[in-house]
Amino acid sequence: MDPEEYRRQYATEIAQVAGPDQAAMTAMEPDAAVALIGDTGTAVDLRLAAIDAARFDATSHPEVIASLLAVLGNRADEPAVRRAALGALRENTFRVAAFRQYAPDYLNTLRGILDDPNQQLRERVVEVLALENDEYTQRRLLDGLENPEVALVAPQRALQLLGYDLHAEHYELLRDFAGQDTDPAARNTALRLLAADGASADLFARILQDRSQDLGARALSGVALSSLAPAEFSSVAEEIVLDDTDDDDLRATLLTALSHGTARPERADLAERVLAHASTPELTRAAEQYAQAAPAEAEETTDG
Amino acid sequence: MAIGLELTINDTTDQGGRYLTWAATPCQLRVSAPDGAVQPIPVTISTGAGSRGRLEFRMSRDGQAAGQLRAELPVDGEAVAFFVSGRFGSPSVDDGDTHIEIRNRDTGAVLSSVPVMVRIRKNANLLRPAERDRFLSAIARLNNQGQGLYQNYRDTHVDNTRLEAHGRHGFLPWHRAYLLDLERELQRIDPAVTIPYWRFDQPAPNVFTAAFLGTTGTSGFARFLPSNPLRVWTTDGQIGILRRPFFEPGTSAAHDDNGQRVRREAVIVGFRGPFSTLTGPFESNPHGSAHDSFSGHVSAIGSAVRDPLFFLLHCNVDRLWAKWQWFNRRFDPQDPGTYQFNGAAGTANATRIGHNLRDTMWPWNGDTRNPRPATAPRTPFPDSPVTHLPGPAPTVGSMIDFQGLGPDAHHLGFDYDDVPYQPE
Amino acid sequence: MDSGAGARTASEDRVADVVRAVRADPEQRESLIDLLREDSPLYDGRGAGATARIRAWVIATFADVGLPDSGLPYVLEELESGREPLLVAAAARAVRGRAEPSPSLAGFLVRALRNVGDRDDTVTFEALRPRWPAQQPTTAAREILAGLRHVGVDAGTRAELVAVRSAYADALPPDIHQSLDELIGAAPPGHCCAPAAAARPEAGHPVAGRMSSPDIVWEDQDGARLGFDDFFLGMPSVVAFFYTRCGNPNKCSLTVTQLAALQRLFAERGLTGAARIAAVTYDPAYDLPGRMRRYGQSRGLAFGPHVRMLRATSGHLEVRRLFALRVGYTGSLVNRHAIELFLLDGNGGVAHTWSRLRWEPAEVTARVAALTGTCRTALSG
Numbered sequence A: 001m002d003p004e005e006y007r008r009q010y011a012t013e014i015a016q017v018a019g020p021d022q023a024a025m026t027a028m029e030p031d032a033a034v035a036l037i038g039d040t041g042t043a044v045d046l047r048l049a050a051i052d053a054a055r056f057d058a059t060s061h062p063e064v065i066a067s068l069l070a071v072l073g074n075r076a077d078e079p080a081v082r083r084a085a086l087g088a089l090r091e092n093t094f095r096v097a098a099f100r101q102y103a104p105d106y107l108n109t110l111r112g113i114l115d116d117p118n119q120q121l122r123e124r125v126v127e128v129l130a131l132e133n134d135e136y137t138q139r140r141l142l143d144g145l146e147n148p149e150v151a152l153v154a155p156q157r158a159l160q161l162l163g164y165d166l167h168a169e170h171y172e173l174l175r176d177f178a179g180q181d182t183d184p185a186a187r188n189t190a191l192r193l194l195a196a197d198g199a200s201a202d203l204f205a206r207i208l209q210d211r212s213q214d215l216g217a218r219a220l221s222g223v224a225l226s227s228l229a230p231a232e233f234s235s236v237a238e239e240i241v242l243d244d245t246d247d248d249d250l251r252a253t254l255l256t257a258l259s260h261g262t263a264r265p266e267r268a269d270l271a272e273r274v275l276a277h278a279s280t281p282e283l284t285r286a287a288e289q290y291a292q293a294a295p296a297e298a299e300e301t302t303d304g
Numbered sequence B: 001m002a003i004g005l006e007l008t009i010n011d012t013t014d015q016g017g018r019y020l021t022w023a024a025t026p027c028q029l030r031v032s033a034p035d036g037a038v039q040p041i042p043v044t045i046s047t048g049a050g051s052r053g054r055l056e057f058r059m060s061r062d063g064q065a066a067g068q069l070r071a072e073l074p075v076d077g078e079a080v081a082f083f084v085s086g087r088f089g090s091p092s093v094d095d096g097d098t099h100i101e102i103r104n105r106d107t108g109a110v111l112s113s114v115p116v117m118v119r120i121r122k123n124a125n126l127l128r129p130a131e132r133d134r135f136l137s138a139i140a141r142l143n144n145q146g147q148g149l150y151q152n153y154r155d156t157h158v159d160n161t162r163l164e165a166h167g168r169h170g171f172l173p174w175h176r177a178y179l180l181d182l183e184r185e186l187q188r189i190d191p192a193v194t195i196p197y198w199r200f201d202q203p204a205p206n207v208f209t210a211a212f213l214g215t216t217g218t219s220g221f222a223r224f225l226p227s228n229p230l231r232v233w234t235t236d237g238q239i240g241i242l243r244r245p246f247f248e249p250g251t252s253a254a255h256d257d258n259g260q261r262v263r264r265e266a267v268i269v270g271f272r273g274p275f276s277t278l279t280g281p282f283e284s285n286p287h288g289s290a291h292d293s294f295s296g297h298v299s300a301i302g303s304a305v306r307d308p309l310f311f312l313l314h315c316n317v318d319r320l321w322a323k324w325q326w327f328n329r330r331f332d333p334q335d336p337g338t339y340q341f342n343g344a345a346g347t348a349n350a351t352r353i354g355h356n357l358r359d360t361m362w363p364w365n366g367d368t369r370n371p372r373p374a375t376a377p378r379t380p381f382p383d384s385p386v387t388h389l390p391g392p393a394p395t396v397g398s399m400i401d402f403q404g405l406g407p408d409a410h411h412l413g414f415d416y417d418d419v420p421y422q423p424e
Numbered sequence C: 001m002d003s004g005a006g007a008r009t010a011s012e013d014r015v016a017d018v019v020r021a022v023r024a025d026p027e028q029r030e031s032l033i034d035l036l037r038e039d040s041p042l043y044d045g046r047g048a049g050a051t052a053r054i055r056a057w058v059i060a061t062f063a064d065v066g067l068p069d070s071g072l073p074y075v076l077e078e079l080e081s082g083r084e085p086l087l088v089a090a091a092a093r094a095v096r097g098r099a100e101p102s103p104s105l106a107g108f109l110v111r112a113l114r115n116v117g118d119r120d121d122t123v124t125f126e127a128l129r130p131r132w133p134a135q136q137p138t139t140a141a142r143e144i145l146a147g148l149r150h151v152g153v154d155a156g157t158r159a160e161l162v163a164v165r166s167a168y169a170d171a172l173p174p175d176i177h178q179s180l181d182e183l184i185g186a187a188p189p190g191h192c193c194a195p196a197a198a199a200r201p202e203a204g205h206p207v208a209g210r211m212s213s214p215d216i217v218w219e220d221q222d223g224a225r226l227g228f229d230d231f232f233l234g235m236p237s238v239v240a241f242f243y244t245r246c247g248n249p250n251k252c253s254l255t256v257t258q259l260a261a262l263q264r265l266f267a268e269r270g271l272t273g274a275a276r277i278a279a280v281t282y283d284p285a286y287d288l289p290g291r292m293r294r295y296g297q298s299r300g301l302a303f304g305p306h307v308r309m310l311r312a313t314s315g316h317l318e319v320r321r322l323f324a325l326r327v328g329y330t331g332s333l334v335n336r337h338a339i340e341l342f343l344l345d346g347n348g349g350v351a352h353t354w355s356r357l358r359w360e361p362a363e364v365t366a367r368v369a370a371l372t373g374t375c376r377t378a379l380s381g
Helices: A003-025 A030-037 A044-054 A062-073 A079-093 A096-115 A119-131 A135-146 A155-163 A171-178 A184-194 A198-209 A215-228 A230-242 A248-260 A270-276 A281-292 B129-146 B150-155 B159-165 B171-189 B265-269 B275-291 B309-328 C004-024 C048-065 C069-081 C085-095 C103-116 C140-151 C155-167 C174-186 C228-232 C249-268 C289-298 C316-322 C361-372 C375-380
Strands: B004-009 B025-033 B041-047 B055-058 B068-073 B080-086 B098-104 B110-118 B243-245 B294-296 C122-124 C137-139 C217-220 C225-227 C237-242 C276-281 C307-314 C327-330 C333-337 C340-344 C350-355
Touching: A003 B265, A003 B309, A030 A044, A030 A062, A044 A062, A044 A079, A062 A079, A062 A096, A079 A096, A079 A119, A079 B275, A096 A119, A096 A135, A096 B159, A096 C122, A096 C137, A119 A135, A119 A155, A135 A155, A135 C004, A135 C048, A155 A171, A155 A184, A171 A184, A171 A198, A184 A198, A184 A215, A198 A215, A198 A230, A215 A230, A215 A248, A215 B129, A230 A248, A230 A270, A248 A270, A248 A281, A248 B129, A270 A281, B004 B098, B004 B110, B025 B041, B025 B068, B041 B055, B055 B068, B068 B080, B129 B150, B129 B171, B150 B171, B150 C289, B159 B171, B171 B275, B171 B309, B265 B275, B265 B309, B275 B309, C004 C048, C048 C069, C048 C085, C048 C333, C069 C085, C069 C103, C069 C249, C085 C103, C085 C122, C085 C137, C085 C140, C103 C140, C103 C155, C137 C140, C140 C174, C155 C174, C217 C228, C217 C289, C225 C228, C228 C237, C228 C276, C237 C249, C249 C276, C249 C289, C249 C361, C276 C289, C289 C307, C307 C316, C340 C361, C350 C361
Parallel strands: C237 C276, C276 C307
Antiparallel strands: B004 B025, B025 B080, B041 B068, B041 B098, B055 B080, B098 B110, B243 B294, C122 C137, C217 C225, C217 C307, C237 C340, C327 C333, C340 C350
16 A cells, blocks of 8 residues: 555544544643532533543643542542542553652542442442552451451452452462352352462362362363473373363363473373364364474573 | 575575565675676566565665566675565565565576565454464463563563653653563564554454453453463463453443543544653553553553553554654654653753653663662563664664664564555 | 451451550560561461551551660661552651661661652551541651651752652652752752761671571572582572562562672672572472573573572471571462571581671672682772
């Protein structure tokens, strides 16, 4: 395609498409925006429009950030306006240096929302704080896992949120969840996170080899074992991969782990033997990938 | 015995240099074995028959591009210099699927056919399955379940490094270098790989699939097919990627949980103001908004790189900047419209170190003095067989003219499928 | 689901009791020190956040009951390397408990301001387990500036504050800027570039005797197996501790980066081959050879027979005991650790230790040179 012709076409497209949106690149006067955002007597639509206009380059205007924080923290205000305020603040947090001066007040406001009656807002804020490894949020999540009456979120979600912090206080709970079979979703989440615990390699080896276990749990255990104990995984996985009475998706997953991990079974004809009797496209694909892959370790030579 | 030719691409005869973009790539062609010829050999240089990609040729870097080139090759081995580039709109899909063909004009015989690849960053939603799988395999192997070099990219995009890369003018140049660094490591695993981009202002039904970046599972973890390498994705020991979009990826552009959409491409590219007024709003929306269109790892700077989606998202951020540069002709680093702070930290009118045109960038420069972070676990910047630029310690300025349009400039080895190379 | 909550509450109640008793009788302040040991059972199984919260509660108490010399290393450690706003704020408060404020502490406070300048947060000291929103909020930066007002700012520190104000010009709130300006304005101007030499209290390890254990088996970054004595006998060794998942770049990442600097200094001073360098992981179950290798290489360490990263494939508990490691765990994950460096002589005897505060490669090199008999070269180099 001729670049100049492409430029002409693109200019036309921009003129047609972007025209109405160009206003989004122009800020409303901060004073006007602040007056509208904070005025609970103004129609919600107008206040939302003011937030949309004010979010542009908001970090350059402390009064705009202050008004957004005030709305967000005001439980009596309209939920839609508060959620819009959170959205505007959130996108500006990605301008880290510019937002930094507001961060202490922002985080303080968010913590106050953990007990907010607005569930949608509360659940969003729980995650935002959990991603910050916030200790107070973690404490509330742990309290909720031990006493459902004070739970901020469901158990599986609480585990996920705690898991954002590798160094959180959830390992004992994870083992408890990993050992139960009443809530498979929570159990699988626990297994995913427990994979970070080097001391759990034996548990994963047991689950992987136990055909009475849930298939999802076995697959996760295989992946965990491949990360924690590659050599042990290699020998266990080899047996399962070659066992055509075992689940094909599990076998494919283990082959994928073998293809993209460090250790490989010594059996050179592993892929050939699987391909000879592969019964599903996924197993075939995984075996083909395995046949093509060299051990990943070989790639670790380019550093520094 | 036949006439022997030697083609040098990107200053090397090695296969590793045979990767092209839209930018003009220097070539030298010479007769290595004249086979008794005493007169210059008349040749035509063109795209070989059956090639998947298409090529263009120029006699000078900023000369007129043509589908073929005529040259007379001296038999004493003196080289004829020319430039080759991929034809905009016709990239390769596989390694070596395109040929530079040299024919004898008198006899019509093919004297040489050199396989090359027009290696271009593409829209992830339009990738062929083989291109997609190649990328997935390479990035999974780079991660190696948390044992590989991928960890270094995570270590350089966490809380103590945020001021190097976010919230100031260096945001876009730093991330351009960051993407290129990762892409070069991926290319060491598989040279045919580029980072695809996720156009977050459009539906992407082919991206958020179990065969690619994952569907949304009820558990909150992305779901993958058993053969997808991301099925075994592990970071810090934990398995999987927590990611739940607030939008319907198959039918909708990205938006946050309140329905606020990311700014559309046309708004960014069509913005006529200088870089200094573009970068801040751009960083918050669409960049911040795209991150904030999900719950999960990708929604916070410190954890975002745990999700490989990060690189597709940022590849689109970089593409938008590149397209804005092209559309507004903003490649001259000294033009204040291209970049505001054209000096070095500590001089008049400079901003914080790392955000001025002549500053080198952490971590590649290894600078751990205040106010830089205390360690630099990703140094030096990796070299590439196609170019030695930007060098081991890239400056902010080295990221601006990525296509090598300026005098004495050289491309950095990447291009986008919808951003042409257009010398003045 | 288990008795975890009860155990946690009980251990925190014990901390609260001790703190209460010390507040009632400040002469008992030394009893706070025991609560700060990373390997205390208090912190077994606790998350890093909870561990920080408890430590902060203890450290902040020094502000009111007086900060004894024995508490100073814990406070300076936080100011020098801490990244958690709550703990840094607590340490900055504790400085105000020094009976005789010394401007030499100002350098640590400035470093703390740099450490949290890009990640400050609202914190509170109104309770050991505070609820939010806080009734008495503060921030690390505010506490640091209060600490600076307490200890005084000399000309050198003033210059550093000017640099901090510049580096974080757009990252600090207006009230912090104003306080900084006031401090800078009130300090004596001058061209001095170095603040008063910081008092660096001796914070060495209480370990002594010969290090040796038949129960410990190492695996290095390349998967080679060796016994404890195989690596640590025959020539002096520098032993640092680290783990690859450490979240504080001022600790493990910096330690390994410093080991690489040490290795280069060894080469410059002719010590290559005359002394060994080892980085031993706190997290041996996760830090497999490949992980250690990448971590070391990325930070400039050039591995060889005398420079290795090690994990204990058996005997990790013995390693902890032998080196009296200042580390605590949640699961097998570290929840808290100090900076720890040991210099062993060729018989495995402890020749010197560095703990909590950062160590300087030049000083370590000089001590190694003295042990190897190449003292003259090292000190004149």
